Amino acid sequence: MKSPKISIIMPTYNRAHLISETLESVLNQTFKSWECIIVDDESTDNTIEVIKPFLEDKRFVFTTKPEGYLKGANASRNYGLEISTGDYVYWFDSDDIIHPLTFETCISKFFTRSIDFCKFERTVFYDDFDLKLFDEFYINDESFFIDQYKIEKIINNELPINTCSVIWKKESLKGEKFNDRLLYAEEWEYFTRLISIGLKGISINKIFLYARKHPDSQTYEFNCNSRIRVEAKKEAALLIVQNLANKKLLNYSIKRYFVCLSLGFKEYNMFNQIIDVMQLSFFEKKRWIFFYNVLPLRLLIYRFKKQIIKI
Incomplete structure (x- = not known):
């Protein structure tokens, strides 16, 4: 053989x-x-x-x-x-x-x-x-x-x-x-x-x-906020979401992950683009917009509670 x-x-x-x-x-x-x-x-x-x-x-x-x-x-x-x-x-x-x-x-x-x-x-x-x-x-x-x-x-x-x-x-x-x-x-x-x-x-x-x-790697450049690498990460996220939406594999927790991720890409308009490719109904889109807008406050409260627990 x-x-x-x-x-x-x-x-x-x-x-x-x-x-x-x-x-x-x-x-x-x-x-x-x-x-x-x-x-x-x-x-x-x-x-x-x-x-x-x-x-x-x-x-x-x-x-x-x-x-x-x-x-x-x-x-x-x-x-x-x-x-x-x-x-x-x-x-x-x-x-x-x-x-x-x-x-x-x-x-x-x-x-x-x-x-x-x-x-x-x-x-x-x-x-x-x-x-x-x-x-x-x-x-x-x-x-x-x-x-x-x-x-x-x-x-x-x-x-x-x-x-x-x-x-x-x-x-x-x-x-x-x-x-x-x-x-x-x-x-x-x-x-x-x-x-x-x-x-x-x-x-x-x-x-x-x-x-x-080493400093010559893509990961190092991304961690140093290289615009080229950060934009590529956003584009990769959009491609993943679009692919999973087409295959009906986009469940609630995956949607939530990408909506939360987009908070760190505000200057790249990631949230609006993510929402557009998720193939959402009108009411579902409104719910995610609300979730995204209150997310910074929720994160702030979460961090505050963690500090209180430590004390």
Whole structure:
């Protein structure tokens, strides 16, 4: 029987100083049937020189996007998906590290369960990666099922799904791709969309992904209130709400979550746009407008009560 193959799709831009460690973590996988497609997004550093020794292993492929693709990681991921030849897909950032047992463990789950994806846990590190983190790796077989019933937990980040913490069965993706116009929160929108079409998977209680934190990341820029990143988060929220409304998956608590979220995006007019795409009746719309207008007062009272309790 032919061994299944994983397509690792790695967008990169000016990561010459970090990408070697990432590629080494791919090379060190105990599961050997993979291809690693490195899609360069017009890097201006010496990325190609750094990865050249890795290309001696034919499983590594270096490419750039043809004309007609937008700049950015999402378009690079989509192009990598189009040219991939594996049975499974793993989107991997060019500055992160994965545990050597990642692929072996996850692929085994696909053979014992009828699932479309396998999610695992992540942790973060700063500066240089310490191999001792692998020694702290905790192995057990605890897992839980993820389907449309968990979509609310995915949306409110109670069940976070990160780009690099999931391996997908390629045929299950059904041609769905990242929104290449989103410059932040693209995984939030994309994975919610995939779950909404009926994909099912498991989450295993194993730390396999070690995500590098540094000032050059989108998350750092969002936390620093970069207008581009904040606007992208708003656009991603609108796309999620519209998709769930179309699929009749927009329940009360999800509506409430997005209405509350929009309070932090006042200058971006998020609330009015959210209400417009929710497909509400006239009276329901009026109720949410009232809820939104009294929300600041309710939050103020809630904080005041918490202070009183502390005293």
